[in-house]
Amino acid sequence: MALLDVSSVTLRYKTSSAVVTATEKVSFTVDRSDRFVLLGPSGCGKSTLLKAVGGYMSPSDGRMTINGREIHGPGADRMMIFQEFDQLLPWKSVLANVMFPLLTARKLSRKDAEAKARAYIEKVGLTRVVDAYPHTLSGGMKQRVAIARGMAMEPDILLMDEPFAALDALTRRTCQDELLQLWSETKFTVLFVTHSIAEAIRIGNRILLLSPHPGRVKAEVIDVDKVSNEDGSAGRLEKEIHDLLFASEETAH
Known part of the structure; x- marks a missing residue:
């Protein structure tokens, strides 16, 4: 059984003038010791998804479970x-x-x-x-x-919402290295949000690609931790992910 199971989740929230659909029918699972990354452009609902997993908002449709128990609010397991x-x-x-x-x-x-x-x-x-x-x-x-x-x-899972986004490039790289070192020591499970393709490849072993607003699943990339900068495979994967995320926009232009 997956540690975290997100099944066909649609998330909506109200603003002063409208009801906004942040994600639509998003599904994924996170296994123990995964470094699972939610990747997409601004406005794709990735941070909203993280808040819902944290128990700070409820799905309009679909369900989320952790250890088989439905998420109804915050808990020390997240x-x-x-x-x-x-x-x-x-x-x-x-x-x-x-x-x-x-x-x-x-x-x-x-x-x-x-x-x-x-x-x-x-x-x-x-x-x-x-x-x-x-x-x-x-x-x-x-x-x-x-x-x-x-x-x-x-906790059963650590939820990280662009934790290094506000840091300068050198400090960000150091913090990424330290996070990976911590993971190698304890094999904790992390659900990590970023809009940086390079950071997603560096941090994750699995990456879920989300489309622009409303967020829908475009693809999942697995075995990310097997690519390397030395043989050029990380650079090739970065281009492939970029094309998956933005190809339709570039074609439209």
Whole structure:
């Protein structure tokens, strides 16, 4: 059984002037230890899909299940990481930020929560700033704290909404490398949203391509982690994905 099963999901939301259809009849499954990427242009509903998996909105049609249970709201089995740097609590230190959800869940003593938080802070290479406050950290460091906080909860799936989009190119590459290193150590499951084809290929082992608004499934690319920059296969795949996503638009022009 798949860890996450999204079946024929249509998502709609209201604005002040209309009802917007974000996705239409989207289906996919995510297995344990997958690095599953939702890829598409702005407005294709990928972030809306992630919010629905997180339990923050309900499908208009279709259903979503995790471990066979239908998703009806947020839960500790899903932890979300956003691209905004202000997702940390500014009045708490790095250690206290990572401990916060562990203590809120009331499953660990303060001593055990601190030990687990310190372990994950070490995994993201931030032991030296464990007592620092968010305003003293760079954007990349803040994202690493957010990742440590999410992983410390040991959720069934980590939901990442363009977490590196606001970083400069060098910091983004470093954070991608660190995420892959963490994955190699723990084999956690991640559902990752991006509009960058290169990032999708770098992060994912499976990529779901979504069409422009409303988001529909165009294709799924598997075995992405088998391509390489050295032999040129990553570059060829990037072109193939670009053509799949945008060929109809370019033909229209």
